[in-house]
Amino acid sequence: MVQRSYEMLRRVADKFLNEHNTERVLPVPIEMIIDNKLGINIVPIPELAEVAGLESFTWNNMDTIVVDGNIHKRYPQRLRFTLAHELGHILLHREVIKKCPRNEMDSYAHYVSNMGEKERQVFENEANNCAGLLLVPKKPLLEKYQQTLTMFPALNDRTNDETIRSYVSNWIAKDFDVTERVVEIRLCFERCWEFKKNKAP
Numbered sequence: 001m002v003q004r005s006y007e008m009l010r011r012v013a014d015k016f017l018n019e020h021n022t023e024r025v026l027p028v029p030i031e032m033i034i035d036n037k038l039g040i041n042i043v044p045i046p047e048l049a050e051v052a053g054l055e056s057f058t059w060n061n062m063d064t065i066v067v068d069g070n071i072h073k074r075y076p077q078r079l080r081f082t083l084a085h086e087l088g089h090i091l092l093h094r095e096v097i098k099k100c101p102r103n104e105m106d107s108y109a110h111y112v113s114n115m116g117e118k119e120r121q122v123f124e125n126e127a128n129n130c131a132g133l134l135l136v137p138k139k140p141l142l143e144k145y146q147q148t149l150t151m152f153p154a155l156n157d158r159t160n161d162e163t164i165r166s167y168v169s170n171w172i173a174k175d176f177d178v179t180e181r182v183v184e185i186r187l188c189f190e191r192c193w194e195f196k197k198n199k200a201p
C-alpha cells in the first residue's frame with residue numbers, strides 16, 4: 001500500500017465535509033452523518049476489545065461499523081474518533097476492506113494482522129490522520145487557535161511547553177468534541193507547533 005501524503009488525506013476529508021457537512025456544523029456531527037446521511041449501521045458490542053483485540057471494525061460490504069460498547073459508553077470522544085477513523089478506512093481503503101473474507105470480528109482481526117507491519121501501519125495511520133482532519137477541519141481550528149493566542153498573548157512564546165500545549169489543546173478541543181491529543185496533532189500538522197520527537201503520531 002503506497003502511503004498517501006497528508007495533503008492527499010486533507011483533500012479526501014475536505015471533499016467529504018463539503019458534501020456531508022454543508023452547514024459547517026461544529027462539533028462535526030460524525031455519528032449523525034454516518035448513521036443518517038450515509039445509512040451505515042453503528043453496532044456496539046460489549047467487550048469487543050477484550051474478545052477480539054479490536055476497538056472497532058467495518059464490515060467488508062461497508063454497511064456496518066462495529067464498535068466496542070463498553071469503552072465507548074465511557075468515553076464519548078473516543079467513540080467520535082473511532083467512528084471518524086472507520087469512516088477514514090471506508091473513504092480511503094474500500095478496496096482493502098472489501099477483500100476481508102467475512103463480516104465477523106475474528107475474520108477482520110486475522111485479515112488485518114496478516115497485512116504485514118508496514119502495510120498495517122500505513123492503513124491505520126492514514127485512517128487516524130483522516131479522522132483528525134474530519135473532526136478538526138483546518139479553518140475553524142486556525143481561527144480558534146488565533147483567538148486563543150489573542151486572548152492569552154503570553155502563550156505565544158511558550159507553545160513548546162508541555163503544560164501550555166495541554167492547556168491550549170484542551171481549551172480548543174471542547175469546540176470540536178475531541179480529546180486534547182487530537183488537537184495537538186492537528187496543530188502540529190498545520191505547522192502551528194513542532195512535533196515532539198517522543199510523541200510523533
Ligand SMILES: [Zn+2]
Binds near residue numbers: 085089123124127
Ligand atoms: Zn483501523
